[in-house]
Structure formats: C-alpha cells, structure tokens
Amino acid sequence: MRMSELSATTVTPVPTLKFYLREHLLHAGERTSPNQSQYDETHVERVRLVRALLEVGGLSVAQAATVIGVLTDDSIPLSSVFGVAQRAVTMPAPLTRESRGDGAARIAELCERRGWTVYPNNPGLALAARVVDTYAELGVDVITEAVLEPYAEAADLVAGADLAAVAAAPSEAGMTTVVAVGTVLGDALFAGLRRIAQEAESFRRFPLPEGTPAPGTTYTDEDC
Amino acid sequence: MRMSELSATTVTPVPTLKFYLREHLLHAGERTSPNQSQYDETHVERVRLVRALLEVGGLSVAQAATVIGVLTDDSIPLSSVFGVAQRAVTMPAPLTRESRGDGAARIAELCERRGWTVYPNNPGLALAARVVDTYAELGVDVITEAVLEPYAEAADLVAGADLAAVAAAPSEAGMTTVVAVGTVLGDALFAGLRRIAQEAESFRRFPLPEGTPAPGTTYTDEDC
DNA sequence: CGACTATAGACAGTGACACTATCGATAGTG
DNA sequence: CACTATCGATAGTGTCACTGTCTATAGTCG
Numbered sequence: 291m292r293m294s295e296l297s298a299t300t301v302t303p304v305p306t307l308k309f310y311l312r313e314h315l316l317h318a319g320e321r322t323s324p325n326q327s328q329y330d331e332t333h334v335e336r337v338r339l340v341r342a343l344l345e346v347g348g349l350s351v352a353q354a355a356t357v358i359g360v361l362t363d364d365s366i367p368l369s370s371v372f373g374v375a376q377r378a379v380t381m382p383a384p385l386t387r388e389s390r391g392d393g394a395a396r397i398a399e400l401c402e403r404r405g406w407t408v409y410p411n412n413p414g415l416a417l418a419a420r421v422v423d424t425y426a427e428l429g430v431d432v433i434t435e436a437v438l439e440p441y442a443e444a445a446d447l448v449a450g451a452d453l454a455a456v457a458a459a460p461s462e463a464g465m466t467t468v469v470a471v472g473t474v475l476g477d478a479l480f481a482g483l484r485r486i487a488q489e490a491e492s493f494r495r496f497p498l499p500e501g502t503p504a505p506g507t508t509y510t511d512e513d514c
Numbered sequence: 515m516r517m518s519e520l521s522a523t524t525v526t527p528v529p530t531l532k533f534y535l536r537e538h539l540l541h542a543g544e545r546t547s548p549n550q551s552q553y554d555e556t557h558v559e560r561v562r563l564v565r566a567l568l569e570v571g572g573l574s575v576a577q578a579a580t581v582i583g584v585l586t587d588d589s590i591p592l593s594s595v596f597g598v599a600q601r602a603v604t605m606p607a608p609l610t611r612e613s614r615g616d617g618a619a620r621i622a623e624l625c626e627r628r629g630w631t632v633y634p635n636n637p638g639l640a641l642a643a644r645v646v647d648t649y650a651e652l653g654v655d656v657i658t659e660a661v662l663e664p665y666a667e668a669a670d671l672v673a674g675a676d677l678a679a680v681a682a683a684p685s686e687a688g689m690t691t692v693v694a695v696g697t698v699l700g701d702a703l704f705a706g707l708r709r710i711a712q713e714a715e716s717f718r719r720f721p722l723p724e725g726t727p728a729p730g731t732t733y734t735d736e737d738c
Numbered sequence: 739c740g741a742c743t744a745t746a747g748a749c750a751g752t753g754a755c756a757c758t759a760t761c762g763a764t765a766g767t768g
Numbered sequence: 769c770a771c772t773a774t775c776g777a778t779a780g781t782g783t784c785a786c787t788g789t790c791t792a793t794a795g796t797c798g
Binding site: 335338339342346348368369372373376380381397401404405406407408409412413414415416417418419420421422424425427428429430432433436437439440441442443444445446447448449450451452453454455457458459467468471472473475476477478479480481482483484485486487488489490491492493495496 | 559562563566570572592593596597600604605621625628629630631632633636637638639640641642643644645646648649651652653654656657660661663664665666667668669670671672673674675676677678679681682683691692695696697699700701702703704705706707708709710711712713714715716717719720
C-alpha cells in the first residue's frame with residue numbers, strides 16, 4: 291500500500307500522515323527504494339488509533355505519542371501500562387500549582403475509607419484534590435460525603451469494569467491496547483453517559499409541568 | 515477595588531483581565547470616570563470561576579463564556595441550565611461526523627433498559643455513541659454489556675449525587691451555579707477518582723510479585 | 739503644581755499547536 | 769518519456785489564549 295492509498299482508506303490527508311510520521315505517531319513504512327515505502331494494515335490501524343486519541347480522547351499530539359510509545363515499547367511491563375497511560379492522559383498543567391486547600395487530605399481520607407491503596411504519585415490523587423480545592427475556592431461547598439461517596443462508588447464500579455475488560459483480552463499485547471485505549475476513551479464514555487443520566491435524573495426529580503416538551507423516544511440519533 | 519488590586523488578589527496579570535473583559539468572561543466594573551472603574555468581590559469570584567473553568571475544567575474561552583452566560587442570564591429556566599451547560603462543555607467537533615457504527619443504537623438500547631428518558635439532542639447520546647463506535651473501529655471489542663452496565667450504573671450514581679447537590683443549594687441562583695460548575699468539574703473529579711480506583715483495583719486483581727514496590731500510605735500529597 | 743504611576747481602550751504581537759503547502763530530486767506507470 | 773506519486777526538508781497557515789504597546793486621561797504624593 292502506498293501513502294496515497296493509506297491516505298484514502300483512513301480519510302486523512304497525505305501531509306497529515308507525513309506530519310504523523312515526523313511526530314512518531316505513525317511508524318515508518320517498509321522502504322522499497324530511497325523515496326518509496328510500503329504501508330500495510332498496521333499503518334491503517336495506527337492512523338485510526340491516532341485519530342481516536344486526538345479527536346475522541348482530546349489528547350494533544352505529544353500525549354498521543356506517549357500513549358503510542360507505551361503500546362510499542364515491549365519493555366514496559368503490563369503493570370506499569372496503566373500508570374504510564376494515566377500520566378500521559380491526565381493534563382499536567384493544573385496539577386503543578388500546589389493545592390492550598392485540604393483537598394489532598396479529603397481525598398486521602400476517602401482512599402483510606404474505601405481501602406484504595408495507590409502510589410502517592412497516582413495522577414488521580416492530585417487531580418481529584420485539585421478539583422475539591424477548586425470547588426472550595428469557588429465557595430460551592432457541595433463536595434460533602436454525600437457527593438464524594440457516590441462518586442467513589444461509581445469510580446469503583448467503572449474501574450472494576452475496566453480491569454475486567456483488560457483481563458478478558460486474549461494476549462498481553464491486547465491487554466496493553468485495552469489499557470491505553472480504555473484509559474482515554476473510558477473518560478469520554480463515562481462523560482457521555484453521565485450527561486444522559488443527569489438529564490434523566492433531572493426529569494425524575496423535577497417533573498415537567500403539564501406543559502408538553504416531553505422527551506420523545508430515547509433512541510433518535512438525529513441531532514442537527 | 516482597582517484593576518491592579520483585582521489582579522493581585524486573583525493572581526492574574528492585568529492584560530489577562532483586560533482580555534477577559536473583552537471576551538465577556540468578566541463583567542465591567544463600575545465606571546467612576548472615563549478611564550477608571552471600580553471592581554468588587556463579584557469580580558474576584560468571577561475571575562476565580564473563569565480560571566477554574568479554563569484550567570481545571572479544560573474549557574476554551576468560548577465555552578467558558580457560554581457557561582458564564584448561562585449563570586448571568588436570568589431568563590434561562592433552571593430546567594434548561596443543565597442542557598445548556600452540557601452542550602457548552604461537551605466538545606462538539608467529534609460529534610459532527612455522523613457515526614457509521616451501531617453505537618447510537620447500542621446507547622439507545624441502554625437508555626431503554628435503564629429507563630433513561632432524555633431528549634434526543636442530549637449531547638451525551640452522541641458522545642457515548644461516538645465512543646462506542648470508536649472502540650469498534652479500533653477493533654477493541656470490549657464494550658460488551660459487562661462493561662456498559664457498570665458504566666451506566668456508575669453514571670446513575672453520579673447523576674443522583676449531582677442532582678442531590680443541586681437540590682440542596684439554598685437559592686435558585688445557587689442551583690444554577692452548582693449545575694454549571696458541577697457539570698464542568700464533575701467530569702474532572704470523576705476522572706481523578708477513576709484513576710485512583712483503577713490502580714487500586716489493579717493491585718487487587720494482579721497482586722505485586724514478592725518484589726517490593728508496594729504502595730506506601732495513600733495519603734502522601736507530595737509528588738514532584 | 740508637577741512628577742509619577744495607574745487606567746481604559748484599541749490594536750498589534752507572541753508562542754504553542756496541529757496541521758498544510760511547497761520544493762527538489764527521484765521512482766513508478768501507461 | 770510524459771506524468772503522477774513519493775520522500776524528506778523546510779516553511780507557512782490558522783487558531784487560540786494570552787501579552788505587549790500606545791495614547792490620553794486620572795489619581796496620588798511631595
């Protein structure tokens with residue numbers, strides 16, 4: 291397969307593919323001459339993965355390169371893949387400024403309560419602490435036990451499903467892929483489901499007045 | 515309070531505040547003369563909110579402006595705030611290309627199974643469908659019932675907590691703020707907790723070999 | 739009163755980022 | 769042998785979130 295064919299099957303412009311090659315998001319093809327290369331199915335899959343990470347996962351090119359590095363590097367043990375993928379995906383900027391509140395302590399307490407044992411450099415600790423502090427700084431003190439507990443329970447449910455999916459993968463390479471892809475896409479999947487559940491729950495709690503903007507069937511996928 | 519004082523208390527450069535004024539993220543101060551304005555506590559809170567939306571929530575300036583518009587506009591009924599906030603926050607780009615897979619159908623089926631009644635233009639529907647399709651396109655067919663169900667159950671838990679927090683707000687204005695802030699920060703909070711729970715669950719499923727990189731206490735917030 | 743700093747408003751500039759375009763030399767193709 | 773495609777390098781584009789500069793005016797201190 292030549293580059294133009296790769297471009298056609300992946301619906302990605304040739305200059306973009308060249309850019310991905312430069313950025314090591316895409317591995318080089320097999321050289322047949324100084325200025326010709328052959329691409330194969332692995333390149334098609336890789337481009338699809340890259341576009342999924344960038345478009346659906348919202349990663350930057352640098353983050354995507356890190357994730358792909360994890361998939362490619364055989365020397366990284368499976369047990370580390372989660373950590374590397376998590377760290378690559380979790381935006382680092384907000385975590386730099388050290389928290390001024392008690393968010394870290396609240397999250398640590400939550401971990402203890404739930405029996406969550408994690409390394410102290412788990413990016414989720416800093417992220418969650420930062421969010422709790424931010425709520426406090428905004429004067430929106432809704433982050434009570436009554437909120438944190440359901441969130442934590444939900445996180446446990448999702449993490450259980452995530453790990454079950456990983457364990458179900460046929461090969462170790464498959465597991466690695468599931469971890470990397472699942473870390474990125476899982477956030478988006480949950481965000482979508484949360485929006486749906488929020489609206490449904492909102493209807494349950496605050497029923498519409500007799501006015502009639504009742505939601506029709508759920509399963510209409512036309513929305514323009 | 516003059517602009518320099520606002521700048522000092524919010525740790526935000528003056529040019530940035532001017533930029534926020536131009537972009538309508540920050541309301542104008544009270545004019546005392548053609549080139550002087552007074553700012554007050556509402557401006558301090560607003561700047562904090564803006565920075566929370568941008569840094570922690572990861573919104574663009576345009577998205578943040580939409581969210582702030584919801585908070586400011588008294589004519590928007592509370593029942594619509596969720597929808598507007600969700601639509602402002604959910605990234606629109608990935609949703610434009612219509613799904614080629616059966617993701618929409620799978621999500622619709624899930625909604626029916628769980629009794630979720632929502633408007634067909636709920637952004638979560640398109641987002642979740644897109645993610646499901648993306649998994650399929652990547653050949654990672656882990657999105658089975660065994661995964662979707664826990665995710666959905668978790669979404670219900672979180673949405674229940676979200677709505678309870680909203681209902682607990684003292685005033686309608688407070689409710690609006692909780693909705694807008696919670697929609698944005700809730701995603702981040704859950705993402706953080708999910709990372710923690712993933713690692714904890716990973717230790718449960720795949721205990722460390724007798725080698726000793728055992729995670730220490732959970733509640734260390736030093737991570738540099 | 740006058741030096742000095744701060745301010746509003748307008749507008750131009752910056753750096754990061756994700757592409758996108760062009761070019762020259764070569765390679766395959768009808 | 770014309771003609772398109774490709775490689776690699778380099779440069780350019782558009783967007784975004786600021787950031788800097790300028791002018792005219794306002795407050796502030798000695």
